[in-house]
Amino acid sequence: MNEATLDKMRKMKLLGMYRAFKTDLETPTDAAYTPDEIIAHLIDAEWDERQHRRVEQKIKNARFRYKAALEDLHYNTGRNIDKNQIMRFADCSFIDKAECILITGSTGIGKSYIASALGYHACSMGYKAVYYNVPKLFTQLKMSKADGSYLKEIGRIERQHLLILDDFGIQPFDAQSRVALMELIEDRHGKGALIITSQVPVNKWYDVIGEQTIADAILDRIVHNAHRLELKGESMRKKRVSENELIN
Template identity: 50%
Template sequence: MNNNQTIEKLKQMRLGAMASLHLQHIKDNRLESLTADEYLALLTDHEWDHRQNRKIDRLLSQANFRQKANLTDVNYTQNRNLDKNMFTRLGTLDFMNRKENIILTGASGVGKSYLAQALGHEACIMGHRTIYSNTARLFKKLKLSKMDGTYLKELKKLLKADLLILDDFGLQAFDNHARETLMDIIDDRYNKSSTILSSQIPVSAWYDIIGEGTIADAILDRIVNSSHRIDLKGESLRKGVLKNE
């Protein structure tokens, strides 16, 4: 058996991690310490883990998070109306299996963005395609896409995301374009995938911010009724040592 040919064939079949481990075992003369079945399982597991890690890295990169947020680093010590048991359950991502949404509200600095991105990070770890975006920035991008004819293509990308995170929702009043765009996004994703909205504006004021009663009713009916709601309280975490947003 020509080991060099075997390693080259593995590389050509894009089994690079398997090839590298096989080469290392040959150099270390460790082949005889394992049965054929054990060795095949070892190589297969190594290649599998390598590909899974690459997939996670790709998903995290494509999500375009603003922060490195992690569920294990969530701050429950501050008195900010965050129930640990409830948020831990959300961290299992069962809400995504049920195609439910999450609404995070509260003043600037209380940790809304961090919590949203921590859930998004967990979604990527679990292999879910995730998109994070500032809401106003996304709407500007989609407005430009209407001009160059790529609007439907951009909408399709948002629909494909298993989890969409819209941060700083409602900071600017909605014009006709923003209303129609939001309706397109929410309607396409309704009962198909989950959305997280983070906002400094209380949900009770969203109707007026969106405007156009009929459209506002349709949007809020699709968002609010299927959402877990967290209304954070307390002072800005930016003032302390732990900065969660």
């Protein structure tokens, strides 16, 4: 009977319940459980399994640059990372309030890792997030206009609780990209959270965006009341290479 029950659980895709029941059968105990305790135990196992799968699917859909975790951040490296500030971000209230986080600093300093870690954490808390490299995003949007899928791409971005734009300003915006950026920012303003990473200081973003009227409109929505992380110090990638050379 137990094998038949396990087979039905598997076919019904009750994988959490299946694993819990199978484990119980393989590790017998003298403890006596009431029927409601047994049911609660199996339901809890199934609930946990489905929650885990939802989080994993959110992470897969987000396509983060790094597999990153907030608990793995290093705060004692002279990079000007405020642990208290990061922990405040960890409650995800900035997502609930549709706020912006701007992370700036030189190449290799850890901007993308921090953004990815915040995104991973948001997914674990049940939020939907998506990561884009900015130059690749706007190339993709140009192609989508050509093949008629532009609105579908924009709609996918709009549905996310958190949008991460990485490597903002690595190359100047052309006229078409400026308009697309304006549409993205306008659609998210007050509705969805945003994390932007950039090697370019915020006060230079006008030059990167170009066309002052559009730049004013975009930056007014991005920079006003944004949380700022201005990372300093040497490249973490170069530091790791130097440490490996010393070891070898």
